[in-house]
Amino acid sequence: MEKDSIYFGVKEIARRANVSIATVDRVIHNRTGVSEKTKKKINEIIKELDYQPNILASRLASKNIIILAVLIPRVSEETDFWEAPLRGVQRAELEIKQYGIQTIPFFFDLSDKETFVQQASLILEKGVHGVMLSPSFIEESRRFTEECQKMKLPYVFIDSNIPEQRSLSYIGPHLFKSGYVGAKLLTYRLKSRNKILVVNISKEIENYNYLQIEEGFRSYFKDNQMDNTIVRIDIKETDYLSVARHMTSVFHDHQDIEAIFVTNSRVFTVASFLQNSKKKNISLIGYDFIKENLQYLNNNVIDFLICHKPEEQAYRAVMALYQKLVIGSSVEKIQYMPIDIITKENHEFYQK
Amino acid sequence: MEKDSIYFGVKEIARRANVSIATVDRVIHNRTGVSEKTKKKINEIIKELDYQPNILASRLASKNIIILAVLIPRVSEETDFWEAPLRGVQRAELEIKQYGIQTIPFFFDLSDKETFVQQASLILEKGVHGVMLSPSFIEESRRFTEECQKMKLPYVFIDSNIPEQRSLSYIGPHLFKSGYVGAKLLTYRLKSRNKILVVNISKEIENYNYLQIEEGFRSYFKDNQMDNTIVRIDIKETDYLSVARHMTSVFHDHQDIEAIFVTNSRVFTVASFLQNSKKKNISLIGYDFIKENLQYLNNNVIDFLICHKPEEQAYRAVMALYQKLVIGSSVEKIQYMPIDIITKENHEFYQK
DNA sequence: CTGAAAGCGCTTACAG
DNA sequence: CTGAAAGCGCTTACAG
Incomplete structure (x- = not known):
């Protein structure tokens, strides 16, 4: 941990570059309004010090709330399968809401494509920062994610994949x-x-x-x-x-x-x-x-x-969007889930 | 998230109780030096507002580093089984080191009880805040954890259990x-x-x-x-x-x-x-x-x-100690791991 | 037993 | 293009 140990933060970078910490902040976040020259200098120092931003401090200071849309089938009387991903989303949200992340669920009806289209456009209107979806309807999903691309919204597929799309990640079975x-x-x-x-x-x-x-x-x-x-x-x-x-x-x-x-x-x-x-x-x-x-x-x-651990899929999808949007770190493009074998004898310990 | 929304923090509690935030802090952390009267008043307001401390801010402000000892067998030439728990510890540490958590591994030799005893007493000397251990040697583990109890050190068992002990948790198979x-x-x-x-x-x-x-x-x-x-x-x-x-x-x-x-x-x-x-x-x-x-x-x-997911066991054990020591929340006493079935066909997707 | 003030590392208007 | 200052919600000496 930083604390007592020699930790270099924005202050030290600013000191070495002979600028204010505000300018350092601008460079770290790729904001406009910094001369190429100082930008270069600061980036060099950042690299030299192997600067790791303190996410705690960053999120505490920031007022910026990040909203993630979750587009999955509604739980039907026929099957409660989609309860599990929803729990995964909630678990993830609980863990990172302190960081200013919120999720909003949008449900569609698996027996009615139109509801998918409706909810998808609701998401686009809403102005969210990222999307997790189950691409249950292929063509409709394709069209929706094309819109997301135009709006530079990262999106993650769970449960099944549309490989040709430029998703941030696919999290689901092989x-x-x-x-x-x-x-x-x-x-x-x-x-x-x-x-x-x-x-x-x-x-x-x-x-x-x-x-x-x-x-x-x-x-x-x-x-x-x-x-x-x-x-x-x-x-x-x-x-x-x-x-x-x-x-x-x-x-x-x-x-x-x-x-x-x-x-x-x-x-x-x-x-x-x-x-x-x-x-x-x-x-x-x-x-x-x-x-x-x-x-x-x-x-x-x-x-x-x-x-294939549906709850875990959704949990990881939310975390992947968080990684991308808050930490700015890269995300594995394909995350295959384990192929779990459940029997009468081991099911009581299964963790979805 | 707090942010814009109506969030009540120490400041609001202090205002309502007509005290300073330092006093509120003392009550929240059960520190001494507060009169019963004000203590009671503050606790009432905390309950009334359903106050949730902001862990981010708390850890950022605190200089207090928490050290967790990890007592597991050394990887031998015979088997690399214990590599997995070690990875789990490292993964957990990476995630929470921003919160001021550090882990220190202590390795013993599975074919030599004496090394277990030695490492265990090293841990006690070191003055750590919590312990995760594999109780490979039953009697020695019993004696060690009794010492931990005297020193009020929470400890978590992984891989196998000693049910009669007062561990914070057991995380492993049934x-x-x-x-x-x-x-x-x-x-x-x-x-x-x-x-x-x-x-x-x-x-x-x-x-x-x-x-x-x-x-x-x-x-x-x-x-x-x-x-x-x-x-x-x-x-x-x-x-x-x-x-x-x-x-x-x-x-x-x-x-x-x-x-x-x-x-x-x-x-x-x-x-x-x-x-x-x-x-x-x-x-x-x-x-x-x-x-x-x-x-x-x-x-x-x-x-x-x-x-039984040895990596995950260790990951969760560290997280359990973190929950207890930093968040102060309670921890499930027994966390049985899934009983996973691995075959030639699914092992490539297995997540230890 | 209690409070005022500084500070954790960062972000955000605002001013220039 | 750049900087000084306030502030996020909490903790920590220090003073009384």
Whole structure:
């Protein structure tokens, strides 16, 4: 710590450069109104002393409040998945609000693109300093982040990525590898060469996240020279009855399905179907630590859940924006989350 | 944030109490030299205003440096496990050194109790403000923490616990449940009712951590009505040759061992034995994300590693002491770490 | 037992 | 383009 030890602050820099500390401050923050000559001199001294600004003092003195927008899906009756990121945001805010950071949540409806567009434009009107978003709707997200770029707003993606965009960071899973892990777990105790079913339950047909997961899943079989037949269905209604109808039909066509992989958190509907139709000895793996899934994990219908720490994703996203906006330090462009394996036996200790 | 908004600080409290801010400060920090009457009055106003001290300002103004001692095993040639906690300490220190926190590491030798005792008394001489330790030697740790109590030093255990002590917190695994998870993974694809081997490799005979793990391991079999014979060996030399000798003898006595569970990070020596002796189709599970284990995970000799985020444990331990000493807030007495499951497929994303 | 004043390292108007 | 001064919310000697 500075304190007693020899610490060089703005005062010392000012003394050595023969200027006032106000001028030093201007240079440190790249403000206008300093001659090239003194600017150069000061920067040299800063480098020489390896000056580290005292963030405490900086934030204490500054009146400047930084506002971060958070654009995520509203928690629906269908799933409480998005509760976790919201908690992550709140945890981050609690930690850094002393530094003058505030967050404002904006919620959209996952079954209505228009709400995403509306909330996004609200954010732009509001005049925030940074944005964290889940790019659930690809085209709409692309358009929104283009606006952010024009306004020089840094933005961070969580949960899924749009790689071609100039985001400050992506914080979320490596979907391909996540599917790969799913395949490992599913096949780990496979006894036969029977069929395997991949189930995709989503209203968003074009959502390519699930495709990446599936690609990873299939790659595992290829890499390990396993030639199981992989059956695949898309279910575009997310309610139980639709899922049950599709599942019944699949089981009718394919008697010898031994294992099922569901590419998202809706695995509980498939679990429910298996339980209701008294199908036993079918391995089932899916995604996300949500309470709907937990009961089926506990009664052994779901074997494993894969999870990517949604709360932590949001926490880190807020911290990344804080790093960038307050500290001015650089941020890792891609932060892959761990691919966590949750079972009946370890879930009580899981930290989302 | 305070800033523009209506924020009540020491100044406002002082104004309302008709005293100076110095007196308010004395009350806030429970310093002596304030009459009961004014003390009471000030405390009432503090409560009424729900006063939250500004930590930034507090630490900036204070000259008081807080020193935390870290007592952990030295990294040996045998295992780099303790590198991770050290990194966790450094990460925490980097984050809070602006607040005037410093850490000092003290290393002991896992194969020499005396070094633990020496380092522990060095800490007491040094006059630190808090201690984080791995209580690797139970009796010695007990004696040391009793001294800490006398000196009113808060201390936090990581990695393993001594439950009867008055620690500020324990941050580490639930060992029983961890063994339970190990059994789940080991039996998940068990084909037969063949024998299962539990291997204990440690110089510390009386270390009861391994006993807790083993107890959890065995409970899984009981809870699931599995009657596999569980063979158990203790190996008290940790070098490869000793392990190989014991393993050879066990395999001689028990031909039909199908799966092996090693209760700590030395699973790599067993893996090495299996590989060298060309034994295939034996499931192997052990502990900890260390580089010695990683190669055997990658070439499929080790099926799963269980891990408890050693870096995070240390990070949190330092933060817990910081919370207690600087913020004055309370700390959770037991913080169980997640029981992470590491495979060949997900280890690249693991965050220790 | 209590208060006035200086200071922590920085930022922010304001004046020139 | 530059500087003197006030101030952020708290702590710390020092004086009484």
